[in-house]
Amino acid sequence: MANNILGNYNPLLSLFGNNNQLLSGLLGSSPIVPLIRSGNSSQSASTDPNVVLISGLGQLLSSLNIFQDSLQQIYSPYAVNNSISGSSSNPSVARVSTAAGAQNGNYSVSISQLAQAHSAITAFTLPDTSSTAVGSGTLTIKTGSYAYTSPTSATSFTPSGSSATLSINNGTLSSIATAINGSGVGMVANIVQNASGNYQLQISAAQTGASNNFQILVSDNDGNNTDQNGLSRLAFDQTQAVGSGQNLTQTQAAQNANYLINGASGSNAGNSGISLGSSVSMDLLSTGSTNISVKLDLNGLNGQAQSLADAFNTLQGSLNALLVSGGLLSRDPIAKQLASSMNQQASASYSNGSSLLVKLNQIGLNFQYPQQFGQMGSLSLSNNSLQSAYSSDSQGVANLLYTAARALNWLANSYASYGNGTIPQTLTALQKMQFSQQIRQSATPASNTIPANLSSLTVNQSGSIQLSAQQISALSLYAMVYSLGAPYAVSAQILNNGLGLSNNNSGNGISTYA
Template sequence: MATISSLGVGSNLDLSSLLTQLQTAESQPLVALEAKAKSYTSKLSAYGTLQSALGVLQSAAQKLSDPALFKTVTGTPTVSGILSASSTDPSSAGNYTINVSQLAQAQSAITAGQVSTTTAIGSGTITIDFGTITGGTLNTTTGQYSGAGFTQDTTRTAKPITIDGTNNTLAGIRDAINAADAGVTASIVNDGSGAPNRLVLVSTQTGEASSMRITVDGDAALQNLLGNDPAGTQNLQQTAAAQNAKLNVNGIAITSGSNTVKEAIQGTTLTLVGTGNTGLSMKANTTSVSTAINDFVKAYNSLQSTASSLTAYDADTQTGAALMGDTTLRNLQTRIRQALTTPQAGGPDDMKVLTEIGVGFQKDGTLSVDSTKLDKALSTNLEGVSKLFASATGSTAGYGKQLDALVTDLTKSGGTLKAATDGITTTIKELDEQYDAMQARVDATVDRYRKQFNQLDVLISSMNSTMSYLTQQFEAMNASTK
């Protein structure tokens, strides 16, 4: 059958406009589906915003749920440049007088000079032990001991280092020692003499028990270079002796193999950086606790603000926000408020409600903080504030732990918010499938109309042609008759 490339040309009818109108009419269900999908998409986005606000609240609750937050003690020395202090034990609070007379130090020793760093020296096995040099006399000029003993630290296992044809130069020995991770770092220093290259060995640990004893099993040249026993033959020159840190805390003498001194004051770590006398004031760090509580209140109020915006009604446009009247959001708010208003269990003298530290609900549903009351609670009963929010592992006590668990319950798989979100996601998917199916039906219907209009166009065009032919014939016959 003949076709018309442009509808209406053959029939001289406005079939194209008529087809467009029919297509618009047939597409009305699609418009409704689009509007419905848009509504659900907005709701899904709103739930995402809500979950984000819940995440901020949960992070603030988690911080308060950790008992360590309430145990931080800050140390402030009266003289700078001697030490710093930190503690996680509130019982360490107090004032101390400390004298640091000696810092811990690692042993350092050097070999005899070598002309070249790339000339072969000898092969064998190097074994480095660590221990304490006892007794004897140190010649400060030669850096060697006489009459000394060596007590090995049996808790440290020596690692044999193999020196062969692949690494028997001064540079190769340096690299082999460093690669062995044997508790010693090696480097080469050039002293500018005729045989300037000297291997420098430094213990990686400080303290008297980290003095080195180096045994060489191999060529004499390698033994003469590195063999070093403080109680016997010594081929190295000691440039720095291994020594302990020495300090006095409130009249009590203390030694430490490291400049990081732990438990000299209970629960406290002292980091020594210099020698001298200083006072040390240890005070509970209530500032960080106050900040955490205020951040929690801000996070809760931000959640309330988010909820208000998601449920608002615009009287001018007479439209409601995505979650206006939403039961999921309303139930979520109710559960969180109930959790914060339910008193904590405890003894008769324990804090049980937030108002005891100056945190309370206002008429609009938000929380406020009475800073004066909070500061007083922190300064007079930090342990009580701690129990109000935190508890040991295995316990569910404390507002911090309970809010953390509640948000997890709401957002986990099968939780209220997650279930609502999943339901909407499923609905949107179904609407998309309905839209695709409806679009296919509309396209098929419009295509049928188009074919029918095309047939009509062809038919009318044909009839017009026939009419024109007959008219011409009749006119010709009339003319002939005349």
């Protein structure tokens, strides 16, 4: 039995693939072959209105994409953040940070106390860090808070964080520090060298704040867990007496940062990221006073306003060149509507909260109507007008600028979006129409005949003709395409003879082989 390999063969997709040579051999001088090979219409591109329109809309789409890129840079979070800045009159006391959404403001700051981490050090010293053993046993480290009655004495300890139990075998200062740092309990151990050249172990909480204390309980192999011998020398429980369970010496109490902001008191466990207002924060560096000012940067806003005008005018130049008499889009309604919409948007009123600044000309971006009706106007920037508006309402200037940039981008996107934009959809329709026209123009109509090469394969044959699967596929493809020009001839000739559906009694047919 003959093998049929047509199952996984797609003749339509193969039009631009391996079937080109096969079709050429079958169709010979058929007028459709040059179309398949070159894709060119017999009509000159310069006189084909569809080609002209496709070219013009393609140029306009490219210009809109550039326009959108420029607008998005104006209102991006990075640009918005860089348009506002903060300053401190005493940067050694506090520094200020701003983020997108920051508002103008002035803050009088007075810092009475910085946040600190709880810290203690061994009362004993050793001549080395890794040879002399401190002792053996276990250390149980907990984080939490003490109920203090004095800076170094407390009535109770309340665990609130993590805890760890460490096994120590003849631990040295170095090995004990390594064990504490690797415990994950939120503690930091460091070895310090004192003035005499000996070494001590300093243990601190990793976090600052009054509630971030720590407790170290010891189970000493020598049997005494609170004395000043062996591993118990590392015991630190401030509910116990100094030297008897509280054997480390406290060097720094855990405390919050305390400060006044515009006369209102505040406290924070850390010294960084203290909020002054929406998207404005400060880092405390030392005690003292400073004045912090947050305001929009005039130079930054001026640059963004100029960028908006430049982007608008660049699009205007491109669009008007297409709309001018004799231009590629001089009669295109889409381009004309875009110009009209851009003009309306540039001179529109915008919602701007409580600000009275609602039109671009109020912040120095003045719209000039086009000299020729139907074209796109332009924008120019008046630095003096922008500075005047900035002096009275800098936040209103910024909000209006960003709102207008977003609105213009949205308008451009309605024309340029590759998902549902007017121009891409129109281009797709025009390209389909052009392809159909090329097919019709390249396929010469015939009333009762088909090309000789194909005819010789399908008529006046004696006996069965063996054709390959690809040849039959090509015949089918030709029938589909050529039928646009001569449907009746192909239906009668191809379907009845070429595909083996003979309407006579000769018994002729076509079979497939691998």
